[in-house]
Amino acid sequence: MPYTKTHKSKTRNKILECAFRLFAIKGFNGVTIDEVMNNGGLTRGGFYAHFSSKAELYSEALKFAATSTKLANLKPNHLSDQQWLCLLLNEYLSVEHVQGKHPCPLAFLATRYQYQK
Template structure:
């Protein structure tokens, strides 16, 4: 029997998490069975339980990982302040993001399923999305990010809802128009001065 190093086991676990995150964004949580997830990772079903106690544990971990990836690859890479926030909004509400859900934000791909999931999945989502929200809020009001947390959450909701609807439409021009209007609305929210 071959014994693997700790590093190999951790690399394998991360490969399972990353491939599961992409698959559940494509097919949904319920549309992604353990056999399919493990096949995507190039592993057997039997290897699954060496890394996770259940599919729910993997889903929770994958959602957290996808939100961390969104934060690291999009939010953290954006410029500081309002210019960076505009970069994030323009990426989020782009035709490229609409057309590539597997490589995009887990919010637009999974919110409806997460809302119907159990407490652990919803908590994993909440914890992960707060990291993204705090990154957006820090660009809204760098001097007091917590003051903009709810506004940042509202912005994410506007963007995710617009993207979900744009993905659902069969009329490409209508979908493009919706993205453009969503971009206009999101930027108006971003640039709106706080009420005194």
């Protein structure tokens, strides 16, 4: 019996979340497809149902991370501009963020990204 579209979407998001965290910490060259999939409790074979290459995964993980942060969300109506800015800055400058427990998509831009097309 084939998997549902919901299952496939959840699996893809799990792969992207794992990839985002690993790439943010180790950079493109420091991460393998096996490592991403093992981190998510998945098999390497499942990777190719979602992505054609590690380079595509990297690109998609960056997009996923950038659209999943609080910065990508609109300011809640009940917060003033100042409260919203304080909330964002407090999260961005938190100890957890600095220690990599909540990696930042900007970390992708600081890693060495090299691959051959």
